[in-house]
Amino acid sequence: MIFGSILPLLLALCLSPLMLGIINKTKAFFAGRQGPPWFQTYYDLRKLLGKDAVYSVTTTWLFRAGPIVGLAAVILATFLVPMGSRPALFGFEGDLVLFAYLLGLMRFFTVLAALDTGSSFEGMGASREVQFSALAEPALFLGLAALAGENHSISLTGVLAGTGPWTWSASGSMVALVLLSFFIVFLAENARIPVDDPNTHLELTMIHEVMVLDHGGPDFAFILYGAALKMWVLGTLLIELAMPVRTGNAWVDTACFLLGMAALAVVVGVVESSMARLRLLRVPQLLVAAGALSALAFIVELI
Amino acid sequence: MLGIIAAEAVWMGSAILSLLSGKSTRWATLSGTGGAVIGCAIAIVPTLKTLLTGHGESATVAWSIPGAAFSVGLDPLSAFFLLPILILGATTAIFGGEYMLAFRSQRKLGYPWFLFNLMLGSMALVVVSRNGLLFLFAWELMTLACAFLVMFEDGKKESREAGLLYLVVTHIGTACLLPFFAMLYVNAGSLEFDVFQGNRAGTGFAFLFLLGLVGFGAKAGLMPFHVWLPEAHPAAPSHVSALMSGAIIKTGIYGLARSFTFFSAPPAWWGWTLVAMGAVSGVMGVLLALAQHDLKRLLAYHSIENIGIISMGLGLGMLGVSHASPVLAVLGFGGGLLHVLNHALFKGLLFLGAGAVNHATGTRDMDRLGGLLRRMPWTGAFFLVAAVAISGLPPLNGFISELLIYSASFGALKNGHLSLPVGGALVIVALALIGGLAAACFAKAFGTVFLGSPRSPQPQPEHAPREHAAMLIPMGALALACVAIGLSAPLLPRLLGPVIGQLTGLPLATASAWPASTDLLLKSLLLMAWAVLLLTGLVTGLRQLLLRKKKITAASTWGCGYALPTVRMQYSSSSFAQPLTTFFRPVLGTRKYLTPRLSPILSPLNSPFPASLAFHSETPDATLEEIYRPASAAIRWSLGFLRWVQHGRIQLYVLYVAFALLALLIWKLGVT
Numbered sequence: 001m002i003f004g005s006i007l008p009l010l011l012a013l014c015l016s017p018l019m020l021g022i023i024n025k026t027k028a029f030f031a032g033r034q035g036p037p038w039f040q041t042y043y044d045l046r047k048l049l050g051k052d053a054v055y056s057v058t059t060t061w062l063f064r065a066g067p068i069v070g071l072a073a074v075i076l077a078t079f080l081v082p083m084g085s086r087p088a089l090f091g092f093e094g095d096l097v098l099f100a101y102l103l104g105l106m107r108f109f110t111v112l113a114a115l116d117t118g119s120s121f122e123g124m125g126a127s128r129e130v131q132f133s134a135l136a137e138p139a140l141f142l143g144l145a146a147l148a149g150e151n152h153s154i155s156l157t158g159v160l161a162g163t164g165p166w167t168w169s170a171s172g173s174m175v176a177l178v179l180l181s182f183f184i185v186f187l188a189e190n191a192r193i194p195v196d197d198p199n200t201h202l203e204l205t206m207i208h209e210v211m212v213l214d215h216g217g218p219d220f221a222f223i224l225y226g227a228a229l230k231m232w233v234l235g236t237l238l239i240e241l242a243m244p245v246r247t248g249n250a251w252v253d254t255a256c257f258l259l260g261m262a263a264l265a266v267v268v269g270v271v272e273s274s275m276a277r278l279r280l281l282r283v284p285q286l287l288v289a290a291g292a293l294s295a296l297a298f299i300v301e302l303i
Numbered sequence: 304m305l306g307i308i309a310a311e312a313v314w315m316g317s318a319i320l321s322l323l324s325g326k327s328t329r330w331a332t333l334s335g336t337g338g339a340v341i342g343c344a345i346a347i348v349p350t351l352k353t354l355l356t357g358h359g360e361s362a363t364v365a366w367s368i369p370g371a372a373f374s375v376g377l378d379p380l381s382a383f384f385l386l387p388i389l390i391l392g393a394t395t396a397i398f399g400g401e402y403m404l405a406f407r408s409q410r411k412l413g414y415p416w417f418l419f420n421l422m423l424g425s426m427a428l429v430v431v432s433r434n435g436l437l438f439l440f441a442w443e444l445m446t447l448a449c450a451f452l453v454m455f456e457d458g459k460k461e462s463r464e465a466g467l468l469y470l471v472v473t474h475i476g477t478a479c480l481l482p483f484f485a486m487l488y489v490n491a492g493s494l495e496f497d498v499f500q501g502n503r504a505g506t507g508f509a510f511l512f513l514l515g516l517v518g519f520g521a522k523a524g525l526m527p528f529h530v531w532l533p534e535a536h537p538a539a540p541s542h543v544s545a546l547m548s549g550a551i552i553k554t555g556i557y558g559l560a561r562s563f564t565f566f567s568a569p570p571a572w573w574g575w576t577l578v579a580m581g582a583v584s585g586v587m588g589v590l591l592a593l594a595q596h597d598l599k600r601l602l603a604y605h606s607i608e609n610i611g612i613i614s615m616g617l618g619l620g621m622l623g624v625s626h627a628s629p630v631l632a633v634l635g636f637g638g639g640l641l642h643v644l645n646h647a648l649f650k651g652l653l654f655l656g657a658g659a660v661n662h663a664t665g666t667r668d669m670d671r672l673g674g675l676l677r678r679m680p681w682t683g684a685f686f687l688v689a690a691v692a693i694s695g696l697p698p699l700n701g702f703i704s705e706l707l708i709y710s711a712s713f714g715a716l717k718n719g720h721l722s723l724p725v726g727g728a729l730v731i732v733a734l735a736l737i738g739g740l741a742a743a744c745f746a747k748a749f750g751t752v753f754l755g756s757p758r759s760p761q762p763q764p765e766h767a768p769r770e771h772a773a774m775l776i777p778m779g780a781l782a783l784a785c786v787a788i789g790l791s792a793p794l795l796p797r798l799l800g801p802v803i804g805q806l807t808g809l810p811l812a813t814a815s816a817w818p819a820s821t822d823l824l825l826k827s828l829l830l831m832a833w834a835v836l837l838l839t840g841l842v843t844g845l846r847q848l849l850l851r852k853k854k855i856t857a858a859s860t861w862g863c864g865y866a867l868p869t870v871r872m873q874y875s876s877s878s879f880a881q882p883l884t885t886f887f888r889p890v891l892g893t894r895k896y897l898t899p900r901l902s903p904i905l906s907p908l909n910s911p912f913p914a915s916l917a918f919h920s921e922t923p924d925a926t927l928e929e930i931y932r933p934a935s936a937a938i939r940w941s942l943g944f945l946r947w948v949q950h951g952r953i954q955l956y957v958l959y960v961a962f963a964l965l966a967l968l969i970w971k972l973g974v975t
Contacts, residue, residue, distance in 0.1 A: 052853045056860040058756055060676045062687075068846060072838035076831065092827040093820035097709045098697060101738070105696045105835075108742050115750030115874070117860045118674070123755075123874025130746055131882040134739030141735035145716060145728055154713040214861050218849040222842065284886050298728055302721070 004250065008083035011258070013075075016232035017041035017225065019265045026269025041228065048221035056214055058118040066113025067215060067222035070106040074229045077102040081236045082161040084253030085246050091157035096144050099156055100137070103189070103230065107133055110223070114211040125210035128280065132195065132207070135287040136185045142294035143178040143185075146301040147241075150174065160240035167244065177297035179241050184290035186238055188283070190231045193272040195283050235264050304360040304377060307431055310346035313338055314424035321416035328407045332400050335416025339396035339423055343389040346427065350389060353382040357801035361433060370494045371436035375428070379801035380564070383640060384430045384557040387647030390784070391549040392423045394777035398655050399542035401773035402662055406540075415455055419543065422448035422551075429554050435484040435494035442480070442554075446473050446522075449551060453539045465531075465538035471935075472531040476521030480558075483514040487565065499565040508566060512573055515562045516580075523555025525614060526584040529607045530927040533591075536603035537667065541658020544599060548606045548654055549647035556613055556643055563621065563806055571625045571722070577618030578726055582733040585611025589740040590887050593747070593880045594922035598657045598667045601748055602650065605693065608737060609646040613639045615730050616708045619715065622726060624807050630818050631711055631723075632807045637799050637817070638707030645700040645788065649692040652781035656686035659774050660752060669751045669876040671759040681775050683753040688782040690745040692789070695738050698832030700788035703795070706828070709734060710821060743883060751876040758870055790832050792825040877920055884922070893922045 021038040028035020037043070055063065080099045082088045088095075111129055114122040148154045150171060151162040167175055188195040191208030200206055212223050239260035245253050278286060317338020324330035353359055361376030377385075399419065403412050425448060428441035450473075454466035484494065491498045521528040532552070536544045559577075563569065588608030595601040616639025623632030659682045660675060661667050676683035692699035708730065715727030751758075796817045804810065817825075862868040884893045900915040 049849055052856065053850055054856045054858050057857050058674070058860050060754070062676065062754065064846075068842045069839055071842050072835060075838055076834055079834070090827065090831070092823050094706060094710050094713075094824040095827070097706050098828070098831060100735075101695065101697050101702060102835075104694070104738065104742055105691075108691065108694060108696060108746060111746045112750055112754065115746065115879075116676075116754040118755035118870070118873050119860045119862065119868075120872045120874055121863055123750075123879060126746065126750070127874060127879045127882055130739075130743035130879075131886065134736065134743050134883065135886075137735040137739035138732045141731050142728065145713065145731050148713055149716045149724065152717055154710070213863075217853075218846055222846070280882075284882075295732075302724055 004086065005089055007254070008081070008086050009078060009089050011083065011254075012078045012081070012229065012232050012236075015258070015261075016228040017045065019231055019235070019261065020228055022262055022265035023269045023272070026266050027273050030270070030273035041224070045221050045225060048216075048224065049218050051217040053217040053219065056117050059116045059214070063113045063116040063214075064219065066109045066116070067219045067226070069109040071222045071226040071229075073102045073106040073109075074226045074233070077106075077233050078229055080156050081233050082157045082240065083236065084240075084250065084257040085161055086250055086254060087157040087161055091155045093153065093155050093158075095155045095157075096148070096159060097154075099233075100140060100144075103233075104133075104137075106226065106230070110211060113215070117214045119214065121210050122213055125207050125213075128207045129211060132188050132283060132287060135284055136188050136290065139181050139287065139290035139294045140185050142291065142298050143181050146174055146178055146294065146298040149298070149301045160237065163241055163244045164246040165244060171301065174297045174300045175241055177293050177300065179238065181290040181293035181297065182234075182237055182241070184286060184293075186231075186234045187268070187271070188287060188290075189234055190227070192268055194275055194278040195286070197277045200277075232261070235261055239264055304349065304362045304375065306349035307346050307375065307377060307427065308362070310342040311424050311428065313342040313345060314420045314427070317342070318417045318420035318424065321413045321420065324411075324413040324416075326411060328404070328412050331412040331416050332403065335412070335419060336396045336400040338420055340393045342420075342423065343393035343396075346385065347389050349377060350382045350385045353377050354379060354386070354798060354801070357804075363433075366437075368436060370488065372434050372495065373437060374433040374495060375431045375437075376433040376496075377431055378805060380557075380560060380805050381430045383799075383802045384553060384560075384643070385427060387553060387644055387651075388423070388426050388430070388550045390781075391546050391647055391651045392426075394651065394780055395542040395546045395655065396423075398545070398658065398774050398777045399540065401771045402540060402542055402658055405662060415452060415540070418448045418452045419546075422452065422543075422546070426550060426554060430557050433496045435488065435496070438496075439477070439480060439484065443477065445551065445554070446470070446477070449539075449543075449547060452543045453535045455540055455543075456538070459538075461534075462538040465534035469531040469535040472521055472528060472931075476518045476528065476555075478518075479514045479521075480518035483511060483518055483562075486511055486514070496561070496565075509570075512562075512569075515559065516576065519555045519558035519562070520580070521555070522552060522558070523610050523614075524552050524584075524607050525555075525580050525610055526587055526607065527926045527930065529584065529588070529610075530924060530931055532607055533595075533600050533603040533924060536606070536654075537597055537599035541599070541654055541661060544602075545651040545654035545658070548603065549651035552606060552610060553643055553647060556610070556617070559617065560640075560806060567808055569621055569625050571622060574618045574621030574623075574625060575726065577614050577621060578730060579618075581611045581614030581616075581618055582729055583611070584608065584614065585733055585737045586740075587890070589737050589744060590883075590891055591922065591924065593740060593744045594884045594891055594893055594920075596668055596670055596876055596921075598660065598669050598672075598748065598752060599654065600667075601669075601744065602653050602657060605653075605741070605744070606646075606650060608741065609642065609650065609693070612705065612708065612734070612737065613642045613646070615639070615733065616642060616704075616711070619708065619711045619726070619730060620803075620806065622715070622723065623711070626723060628715075628723075629807070629809055630714055632809070633803055633817055634707055634711035634714060634821065636803045636806050637795070638704050638709075638711060640799055640802055641707060641795060642701075642704035645692070645704050645785070648781050648784045648788070649689040649699075649701060652685060652689040652778055652785070653693065655774070655778050655781070656682055656689065659770070659778070662774070663769060666759075669748065672752045673755045673758040673870070673873065674753070675757075676753040679753075679770050681770055682778065683749075685775075685778040685782045686753065687749060688785055690749045692785045694742040694745050696742065697828075698789050698835045700785050703789065703792050703825075703828060705734060705738070706824070707821075710824065740883070743880075747876050747879045751874075751879065755873050756870040758873065758875065790829065792828040792832075793822075795825060796822070884920075890925075891922055892925055893920055895920045 020041045079089045111126040114126040147159045196207040243260040245256035317334050320334040359378035363374035366373045425441045425444035432438040450470045456462045524532045592601045592604035619635030620632050692701040695701045695705040712727035712730040715723045898917045900917045
């Protein structure tokens with residue numbers, strides 16, 4: 001019983017770096033390459049954790065605190081998300097606001113750590129990050145509001161684990177709209193194409209990667225792992241809505257959920273292989289579109 | 304009640320003592336600071352007693368003015384608004400004791416300390432007075448004391464203009480409050496607040512509500528009556544700005560809340576008006592804040608944003624009352640009221656931090672600052688606490704009050720009425736947008752002022768920024784309070800229950816027994832707050848463990864291969880906010896200026912040989928530029944026709960007096 005309730009957390013903590021591996025394999029497949037091994041992120045993490053540290057003379061304690069607070073916040077956010085039909089480790093009415101604001105706390109400290117270096121490149125990344133996330137926030141909240149109205153709950157467990165095939169048959173158009181909006185938010189928040197390109201080597205065009213240019217060693221391992229966890233928890237929102245398999249057997253549901261996460265990673269890989277990054281001036285329009293989709297979903301839910 | 308009266312006596316006594324201190328800086332500071340702190344310490348005892356027990360006290364002394372009586376009272380509502388006044392009064396007085404010494408060579412300090420204590424005393428009197436005339440008297444005293452403090456540096460043109468603007472806008476408010484109380488008097492036959500209560504709100508009260516909204520909204524800084532805030536807050540000395548932003552604008556909210564108790568069953572559109580005005584103030588306030596370069600101006604716009612959040616909470620609470628939904632009423636009022644206290648704490652702290660920065664560096668222009676966290680580590684740390692709190696991030700106090708308002712609006716989604724879910728969604732979107740933008744704005748403010756490298760030449764070593772204990776202790780106390788409220792969520796229903804009961808007319812049992820889910824929420828928040836701290840500690844420990852036997856090297860920041868980076872290449876506050884200000888340009892109206900630096904001829908940037916150019920951008924307040932200035936010009940133009948009355952000839956003035964007397968005499972004789 002205790003194992004059952006702690007399982008979602010354990011799986012998230014262990015499997016989240018694998019998603020990056022699947023994405024990269026997919027991209028390699030489309031490019032006709034062999035690609036890095038499936039477990040490359042784990043190897044990277046192990047290597048980084050064993051490294052020495054180099055700090056810029058401009059930086060203060062805040063630069064060292066940034067990755068720590070970021071990782072702590074996203075681990076706590078992982079406590080709040082359910083998996084399949086299994087409830088989250090912690091769930092209470094109102095936790096979806098806490099979830100969004102914990103990710104906000106992570107972002108706030110990442111941005112401050114970036115500004116602490118005094119580098120114009122990192123300032124640039126930080127400035128873009130806060131703009132895009134501020135515009136993504138209303139889309140996320142309106143979508144959650146629509147789902148909360150549908151499921152009569154304002155906890156992530158209630159909203160996500162409470163969604164089932166019946167929700168699709170009862171108000172499928174609403175769920176589809178929210179799903180589309182959340183997918184855009186997912187891509188923007190995790191710094192993927194078409195919002196940000198994680199593979200670019202031109203600092204001027206990067207967002208998330210450029211913010212963490214000066215981090216190295218264990219600090220960078222924390223950032224990398226935190227980013228993987230963030231992708232996992234935001235991906236959970238999508239998979240719980242898109243593939244609400246509710247067989248009644250928690251193990252089967254969990255297995256289906258994990259398959260869904262793998263499929264999500266493949267979809268992200270396909271998107272990255274098939275389209276280019278948007279011009280930065282176009283990104284806000286995309287995010288406003290996500291907000292409009294969420295608003296539409298809310299109106300559909302209302303009437 | 305005796306405690307409050309004694310505190311008033313201390314404040315007024317120390318005000319007079321400061322005025323008599325003459326040239327002695329020491330006496331002025333000692334009597335000003337000491338009186339303020341002692342007064343606050345005396346008054347906090349009955350305030351906390353009333354808040355915790357829910358029992359009020361009152362006292363009345365006759366007054367010779369018709370209709371007026373010196374009646375004062377302390378009930379949970381008064382006590383709740385007295386709390387930020389007392390906390391901020393004491394902390395800003397201690398801070399100001401050190402801060403004002405910088406002006407010692409230019410002027411006598413007795414005069415500002417006289418005004419400070421007068422302001423503190425009249426502010427407290429506003430929230431305890433129970434008579435319309437006494438209330439207005441205290442209200443005006445507070446306004447005038449505050450206006451003269453804004454104009455303290457009267458050698459500067461912008462200080463004088465800011466003080467004048469403050470007087471004008473706040474008197475538009477007072478001009479509405481006079482008929483507001485007059486109509487209540489006509490209705491009730493007395494100016495005592497106790498007699499006002501229990502009016503059943505109907506259509507006849509619509510005008511009354513609007514008068515109150517303008518009258519109190521002008522003081523609170525709700526849009527579009529906010530124009531004085533961004534001018535007056537930067538002009539005043541920093542500890543006064545902290546008190547203004549933390550406490551004075553809250554007396555406007557207090558006035559609104561107090562007038563709710565005069566009416567039962569308010570119509571739904573009252574709540575809607577507050578929600579809509581709150582949403583506009585919140586979003587526009589934070590957007591305008593993003594576009595500022597002056598640290599204190601930025602903070603002033605954030606006050607407008609937070610007043611917006613408070614107003615949304617109160618509006619939801621009123622909607623709950625008028626739709627007979629106790630849960631919505633309790634959560635809406637609870638969130639709004641808690642945000643009153645929270646905002647006083649973190650905004651007071653932010654203004655004190657800005658004051659410390661200004662005191663140490665002599666500038667408030669963020670684009671000239673940078674890297675202060677190294678030289679002012681404690682000020683920076685306290686500022687960071689307040690920045691996290693005001694951005695509404697867990698685990699600090701700002702998050703809890705915003706979460707209560709979120710809960711109220713998510714709860715409204717489930718309501719049967721069609722209109723309530725729309726209102727709930729409006730508040731959710733506004734709060735989400737405000738949350739993201741406020742975090743962006745404080746990342747900008749903290750990042751440019753305290754992080755990176757200094758953007759202007761460093762002061763000489765003897766002038767290097769120093770931190771004073773008298774400035775750090777008040778800031779530390781406020782930071783501690785922010786953390787303490789963040790870690791004591793489950794106690795809040797007990798603190799807020801009696802106040803909510805008074806506002807909603809619900810019995811105390813309903814008002815302080817919050818819905819079970821909210822109770823669980825508050826308990827979970829406590830757990831979550833500790834979990835954040837614990838996890839941060841664990842990850843920190845892990846990092847220490849990993850780096851235990853490792854080599855830690857210092858290097859310069861990676862410049863992407865460029866060998867000669869200078870501090871001027873850093874992102875500045877304007878460049879950090881540029882993507883957002885450009886995106887919101889249709890509502891912000893940011894203007895950009897390119898001026899030639901060396902040659903008088905402007906050769907554009909895209910010419911083959913562009914000249915050296917200077918760039919600056921500014922965001923004027925559209926409300927001030929588009930509404931207030933044209934309106935005031937029109938009034939001046941129309942009054943120009945009456946100018947012939949004023950000609951400066953004393954004989955004719957005497958004739959006016961004689962004619963006026965004659966007319967009065969005829970009227971009097973004609974009547975009898």
